[in-house]
Amino acid sequence: xxxxxxxxxxxxxxxxxxxxxxxxxxxxxxxxxxxxxxxxxxxxxxxxxxxxxxxxxxxxxxxxxxxxxxxxxxxxxxxxxxxxxxxxxxxxxxxxxxxxxxxxxxxxxxxxxxxxxxxxxxxxxxxxxxxxxxxxxxxxxxxxxxxxxxxxxxxxxxxxxxxxxxxxxxxxxxxxxxxxxxxxxxxxxxxxxxxxxxxxxxxxxxxxxxxxxxxxxxxxxxxxxxxxxxxxxxxxxxxxxxxxxxxxxxxxxxxxxxxxxxxxxxxxxxxxxxxxx
Numbered sequence: 001x002x003x004x005x006x007x008x009x010x011x012x013x014x015x016x017x018x019x020x021x022x023x024x025x026x027x028x029x030x031x032x033x034x035x036x037x038x039x040x041x042x043x044x045x046x047x048x049x050x051x052x053x054x055x056x057x058x059x060x061x062x063x064x065x066x067x068x069x070x071x072x073x074x075x076x077x078x079x080x081x082x083x084x085x086x087x088x089x090x091x092x093x094x095x096x097x098x099x100x101x102x103x104x105x106x107x108x109x110x111x112x113x114x115x116x117x118x119x120x121x122x123x124x125x126x127x128x129x130x131x132x133x134x135x136x137x138x139x140x141x142x143x144x145x146x147x148x149x150x151x152x153x154x155x156x157x158x159x160x161x162x163x164x165x166x167x168x169x170x171x172x173x174x175x176x177x178x179x180x181x182x183x184x185x186x187x188x189x190x191x192x193x194x195x196x197x198x199x200x201x202x203x204x205x206x207x208x209x210x211x212x213x214x215x216x217x218x219x220x221x222x223x224x225x226x227x228x229x230x231x232x233x234x235x236x237x238x239x240x241x242x243x244x245x246x247x248x249x250x251x252x253x254x255x256x257x258x259x260x261x262x263x264x265x266x267x268x269x270x271x272x273x274x275x276x277x
Contacts, residue, residue: 004034005084007100008153010077012070013091014042017049019194026094028055032101038080040064040073071161071169078156086153088146092194095147099190103150106132106186114152114181118190120145131187135178138238140185146170147191155181162224167217172224179229208250215246 009027013020020039027037038060041048052059060080064073078086085104089095096102103116110116110132117135119125126143129135135144159176161169177183222239225231231239 004032005104006082007032007035007104007150008038008077008081008083008086009035009089010038010040010074010081010086011089011091012040012042012073012077013044013048014067014070015044015046016091017044017046019092020048020050022094023089023091024050024055024059026097027089028057029097030095030100031098032104035100036060036081036083038062038077040077042069042073043067069163069166069169071165071172072163074169075160075163078153078160081153084153085150086156087150089191090147090193093147093192094194095191096189099148100150102186102188102190106184107150110184112182113184114155115177116150116184116186117144118148118186118188120148120191120193121189122193122195123148129185129187131185133185135183135185138175138178138235141171141174141178141238144170144174144185145191145193146173147193151177162221165217165221165224167214168221172221175225211246211249215243215250218243218246 011020011023011027024037024039027035036058037055039048039050040062041064043064043066047063048061050059050061052061062076062080064076068076074088077088085107087100087103099118103118106116107113113134123145124142126140128137128140129143155177159173159180162172165172222243225239
């Protein structure tokens with residue numbers, strides 16, 4: 001960009017002080033220099049301490065007085081930010097060196113865009129995501145990663161993370177971005193998802209209990225979206241398909257009382273088919 005807008009990087013953290021340093025370092029080492037870092041400690045068991053004198057970029061460290069969750073922590077970070085653009089980084093992941101510079105260049109090229117996503121190493125690829133193409137399909141959401149985003153600060157005047165969600169906050173943000181704003185995808189790596197460090201992640205789906213919690217969280221997410229938006233048939237199918245997938249792993253212990261009569265019949269029919277596979 002001809003001017004150098006301030007970029008706010010928001011890092012929520014919880015009980016990962018040992019990995020947080022790598023995340024901070026990857027922000028400090030960005031090839032783009034006008035960056036502020038906002039770390040939100042979500043009431044870790046041991047209070048997060050950052051020696052700001054060790055780093056060359058401005059750092060704001062916020063301590064939540066109680067555990068509020070990832071969505072609320074990110075919202076707190078956004079409200080404390082001063083940049084024209086906002087991006088997020090999980091405390092156990094890292095940015096590629098040119099992440100911010102790369103995405104800003106595409107904002108120059110596509111000034112009508114509100115959010116731009118790049119590829120994140122380790123995340124799922126979607127054929128529907130095409131280089132320098134606008135993202136409009138809910139079924140592309142699985143290929144988007146919050147670590148790979150750069151978002152205009154103005155977006156958060158009307159949009160925020162839904163704080164009641166214990167899971168799927170990223171999916172909620174991406175879905176609402178697609179529904180309300182112009183979103184672009186670029187087929188260039190901008191970050192690394194460190195998903196195999198062995199310390200557990202909110203995205204883990206390894207046990208029946210984890211799948212049940214995920215199912216219940218998705219039902220809450222589904223209700224929130226249906227109350228807020230009018231969905232196309234394809235968008236409604238995306239929501240139902242994900243509930244079916246989660247339900248098939250929970251088997252008989254997951255409730256389905258939130259479904260209307262038509263959804264219930266379709267849900268049970270497809271779930272029965274999936275469970276036989």
